[in-house]
Amino acid sequence: xxxxxxxxxxxxxxxxxxxxxxxxVSGEQSIIMDAMHYAIEAGGKRLRPILMYETYKLxxxxxxxxxxxxxxxxxxxxxxSLVHDDLPAMDNDDLRRGKPTTHKVYGEAMGILAGDALLxxxxxxxxxxxxxxxFSDDVKDIYYNIMRAMQILGVKSGIYGMLGGQVSDVxxxxxxxxxxxxxxxxxxxxxxxxxxxxxxxxVLAGANVEEIKEVRxxxxxxxxxxxxxxxxxxxxxxxxxLGKPIGSDAKNEKTTYVTLFGLEEAKRWAKTxxxxxxxxxxxxxxxxxxxxxxxxxLIERNY
Amino acid sequence: xxxxxxxxxxxxxxxxxxxxxxxxVSGEQSIIMDAMHYAIEAGGKRLRPILMYETYKLxxxxxxxxxxxxxxxxxxxxxxSLVHDDLPAMDNDDLRRGKPTTHKVYGEAMGILAGDALLxxxxxxxxxxxxxxxFSDDVKDIYYNIMRAMQILGVKSGIYGMLGGQVSDVxxxxxxxxxxxxxxxxxxxxxxxxxxxxxxxxVLAGANVEEIKEVRxxxxxxxxxxxxxxxxxxxxxxxxxLGKPIGSDAKNEKTTYVTLFGLEEAKRWAKTxxxxxxxxxxxxxxxxxxxxxxxxxLIERNY
Numbered sequence: 001x002x003x004x005x006x007x008x009x010x011x012x013x014x015x016x017x018x019x020x021x022x023x024x025v026s027g028e029q030s031i032i033m034d035a036m037h038y039a040i041e042a043g044g045k046r047l048r049p050i051l052m053y054e055t056y057k058l059x060x061x062x063x064x065x066x067x068x069x070x071x072x073x074x075x076x077x078x079x080x081s082l083v084h085d086d087l088p089a090m091d092n093d094d095l096r097r098g099k100p101t102t103h104k105v106y107g108e109a110m111g112i113l114a115g116d117a118l119l120x121x122x123x124x125x126x127x128x129x130x131x132x133x134x135f136s137d138d139v140k141d142i143y144y145n146i147m148r149a150m151q152i153l154g155v156k157s158g159i160y161g162m163l164g165g166q167v168s169d170v171x172x173x174x175x176x177x178x179x180x181x182x183x184x185x186x187x188x189x190x191x192x193x194x195x196x197x198x199x200x201x202x203v204l205a206g207a208n209v210e211e212i213k214e215v216r217x218x219x220x221x222x223x224x225x226x227x228x229x230x231x232x233x234x235x236x237x238x239x240x241x242l243g244k245p246i247g248s249d250a251k252n253e254k255t256t257y258v259t260l261f262g263l264e265e266a267k268r269w270a271k272t273x274x275x276x277x278x279x280x281x282x283x284x285x286x287x288x289x290x291x292x293x294x295x296x297x298l299i300e301r302n303y
Numbered sequence: 304x305x306x307x308x309x310x311x312x313x314x315x316x317x318x319x320x321x322x323x324x325x326x327x328v329s330g331e332q333s334i335i336m337d338a339m340h341y342a343i344e345a346g347g348k349r350l351r352p353i354l355m356y357e358t359y360k361l362x363x364x365x366x367x368x369x370x371x372x373x374x375x376x377x378x379x380x381x382x383x384s385l386v387h388d389d390l391p392a393m394d395n396d397d398l399r400r401g402k403p404t405t406h407k408v409y410g411e412a413m414g415i416l417a418g419d420a421l422l423x424x425x426x427x428x429x430x431x432x433x434x435x436x437x438f439s440d441d442v443k444d445i446y447y448n449i450m451r452a453m454q455i456l457g458v459k460s461g462i463y464g465m466l467g468g469q470v471s472d473v474x475x476x477x478x479x480x481x482x483x484x485x486x487x488x489x490x491x492x493x494x495x496x497x498x499x500x501x502x503x504x505x506v507l508a509g510a511n512v513e514e515i516k517e518v519r520x521x522x523x524x525x526x527x528x529x530x531x532x533x534x535x536x537x538x539x540x541x542x543x544x545l546g547k548p549i550g551s552d553a554k555n556e557k558t559t560y561v562t563l564f565g566l567e568e569a570k571r572w573a574k575t576x577x578x579x580x581x582x583x584x585x586x587x588x589x590x591x592x593x594x595x596x597x598x599x600x601l602i603e604r605n606y
Contacts (some may be wrong), residue, residue, distance in 0.1 A: 028487050029467040031474070036462075084419060089391075089411035108392035109473045112415065116387060117462050119419065123426045124457040130450050140443040147433045147446065154427040159339075159420050164332040170412045171334070184331050 003293045007050075014046035014053070014071060021072035021125050035106045035114035036121065039083050040075065042099050048074045048197040050294070055201030055215060058286045063204075065132035066142065070149060070200050073122040077157045078193060080118035081166065087111055090170070119157075126150050141206075149200045156196035165189025176255035183224070190230075191223025211284075218280035225273035225299045231256035232266050274299045306596045310353075317349035317356070317374060324375035324428050338409045338417035339424065342386050343378065345402050351377045351500040353597070358504030358518060361589045366507075368435035369445065373452060373503050376425040380460045381496060383421035384469065390414055393473070422460075429453050444509075452503045459499035468492025477556035485558055486527070493533075494526025514587075521583035528576035528602045534559035535569055577602045 001009075018040060025033040049071035056067045086093040086101040087108065094104050103111025129146050133139050155161055165188030168181075176182055198219040202212050233242060234249045235258055249256050257266040278295055281288050304312075321343060328336040352374035359370045389396040389404040390411065397407050406414025432449050436442050458464055468491030471484075479485055501522040505515050536545060537552045538561055552559050560569040581598055584591050 023462060027467075028484060029462060029470040029491075032462050032467065032470045080419075084415055087415060089415060110470070112387055112390060112392060113466060113470055113473070116383075116418070116422065117466055119422055120457065120461040120466060124454070124461055127450060127454045127457060130447075131454070140446070143443070143446045143450065144433075147430060147450070151427070151430045151434070154423065154430060158423040158427055159326060159332060159335050163416060163420055163423060164330075164335065167332040167335045167413075167416055170416070181331060188332075 003290075003297065006290065007294070007297070010050050010053075011046045014049040014075070017068050018046070018049065018072045018075050021069060021128070023121065031106065031110065032113060032117050035102055035110055036076075036117055038105060039079050039102045039114055039118065042079075042082075042096055042102075044075075044078070044097070046075060047298070048078055048193060051194060051197040051219070051291075052201040054291050054294070055198040056205045057201075058284065058288065058291070059202050059205035059207045059211065061201065061205030063142075066129050066146065067201070067204055069125050069128040069132070070153070070204065073125040074153060074193065074197055074200070076118045076122035076125065077153065077162075080115045080122070081157075081162055083111060083115040083118065085166065087115075122153075123150070126153065145203055145206065149203045152199050152203065153196050156192040156199075161188050161192030161196070163188075165192065172254055174253035174255065179260060182255055182257070182260065186224055186227040187220065190227040191220045194223045194226070195219040214280060214284065218277050218284075221273045221277035221280065222295060222298070225270055225277055228257045228266055228270040228273060229299060231258045232263065232270060234258070235263065270299070306593075306600065309593065310597070310600070313353050313356075314349045317352040317378070320371050321349070321352065321375045321378050324372060324431070326424065334409065334413065335416060335420050338405055338413050339379075339420055341408060342382050342405045342417055342421065345382075345385075345405075346400055347378075347381070349378060350601070351381055351496060354497065354500040354522070354594075355504040357594050357597070358501040359508045360504075361587065361591065361594070362505050362508035362510045362514065364504065364508030366445075369432050369449070370504070370507055372428050372431040372435070373456070373507065376428040377456060377496065377500055377503070379421045379425040379428065380456065380465075383418045383425070384460075384465055386414060386418040386421065388469065390418075425456075426453070429456065448506055448509065452506050455502050455506065456499050459495040459502075464491050464495030464499070466491075468495065475557055477558065479558035482563060485560070485563065489527055489530040490523065493530040494523045497526045497529070498522040517583060517587065521580050521587075524576045524580035524583065525598060525601070528573055528580055531560045531569060531573040531576060532602060534561045535566065535573060537561070538566065573602070 022037055022040060023033045025037060052071050052074060053067060061067060082096065083102045085091050086096060087103055093101055095101060102114050106114065126149070130143060133142060157163065159167070165185050168185035169189055172185065195216050198215045199212055202215045207215070231249065234246055234256070237246055239245050249259070257269055261269065278292060281291055281295060325340055325343060326336045328340060355374050355377060356370060364370060385399065386405045388394050389399060390406055396404055398404060405417050409417065429452070433446060436445060460466065462470070468488050471488035472492055475488065498519050501518045502515055505518045510518070534552065537549055537559070540549055542548050552562070560572055564572065577598070581595060584594055584598060
């Protein structure tokens with residue numbers, strides 16, 4: 001089976017898991033459930049749940065009832081951040097992946113509440129991981145790992161992770177001083193949730209502290225490569241290929257790797273981060289073939 | 304010691320716990336921590352943490368390192384809902400308790416992110432409850448109770464609780480059909496988080512299922528009494544006493560107990576709910592003196 005076919009299969013499987021864990025659209029407040037479904041169904045590559053699941057399998061995880069709620073939860077968190085990012089007071093985007101953004105369809109108040117709902121429901125969903133288990137003596141270690149996994153997602157999505165990155169992004173209007181501050185923002189805005197994906201897969205499969213550290217490092221480099229590649233595509237691609245307007249960084253006076261270092265140097269940085277991510281991945285034991293292909297696909301993407 | 308003095312003491316103690324668990328204001332994204340502190344410091348009666356702690360003690364709870372993170376977390380969730388409620392797309396309020404609202408001080412984008420940050424950090428904070436414990440065989444039951452407590456707060460603050468109530472509130476513009484729908488909204492908007500406060504206190508202290516059910520019922524009646532009293536005060540009080548403009552329900556075309564039943568009948572409903580809450584409380588074993596006084600204080604309030 002080709003990598004592309006396999007990826008579509010895995011994304012479809014992730015899609016079904018996410019939808020299984022979304023709330024039913026019912027009751028007096030069904031509009032909010034409807035908005036949550038709409039936001040999630042706007043799509044995406046389901047990259048984070050796939051990364052989580054593949055890492056879980058790599059470390060020998062075999063309890064689908066434990067990992068599935070976390071796969072759904074991380075996609076809810078990723079989606080809530082997009083819904084709030086698109087709001088008029090933030091990026092003020094009317095379209096996402098060619099469809100009207102959530103607040104354009106449901107109104108601004110519901111857009112705010114739908115984002116809140118997805119974030120809150122992500123934590124409710126993670127807790128289904130323990131509800132899915134029958135309470136007995138031998139689940140104590142799994143309980144411990146579930147709480148560690150929740151803690152990772154909490155920290156990586158909050159002010160020390162993704163949300164912190166968004167704060168910096170709001171403040172990034174041409175006045176960013178240099179690479180240290182930019183790296184801090186990229187690490188938080190983009191890498192943190194990828195780190196959470198892989199770390200949670202490893203933690204729930206029972207990986208040891210050293211392995212979890214390695215996995216975090218790999219995902220961090222993947223995130224940096226991914227983000228620098230984004231900076232490059234914003235000046236080298238075209239709207240049809242990218243599916244969104246190019247040149248938006250310049251328009252919004254954003255500091256990027258390209259504005260800091262120029263295009264050629266930015267490309268060298270992208271390669272440095274990519275190489276680190278891939279070589280880290282290859283050092284892990286087990287069959288990393290699919291993950292390697294996924295990394296290459298993400299880093300080489302020209303869309 | 305008078306009840307008022309005791310209440311101030313307990314509110315101050317709760318205040319200190321909440322502040323202990325707030326993040327330090329530091330790092331590249333210190334503005335968001337600053338906004339979180341500002342929103343929390345805008346004050347309030349710290350009613351939810353106090354209710355939680357008193358219920359915990361009533362059922363014999365004695366591990367302050369387990370209950371404290373939840374006391375801080377529920378106040379963060381209550382505060383995030385106020386921050387988002389005040390946003391221009393929601394109630395568009397410039398002042399809360401006489402101080403500029405969070406988005407008026409930090410801008411609308413930071414207002415959205417500060418609310419998100421408080422919600423996310425609430426879950427991070429709850430998880431400190433298990434981090435505070437040394438991992439050993441005898442903490443298994445506490446782990447289980449911590450996860451149940453997190454689940455309660457997740458559900459009661461989300462679309463089936465407080466957030467669902469806010470959704471209904473946004474939609475409540477004079478077209479609400481009757482008592483069933485209004486009760487559903489009040490139960491979610493106001494009672495749910497009070498239920499969570501008392502239920503979590505009971506769960507973490509090891510109360511049994513029947514006791515948790517009773518406590519939920521008591522808090523539900525307290526919440527309804529509290530909310531109907533709010534409806535009444537909006538027409539009978541004055542701005543100086545209430546600390547906010549009166550008549551806002553009529554101005555915003557809100558359906559309330561007063562618009563549905565008239566003032567006298569609304570007062571009878573408030574008394575019915577109050578009586579139920581108090582008689583339920585008196586049926587619990589243990590010393591409920593302070594809780595009874597607190598209930599009476601909350602229900603009789605004319606501010």
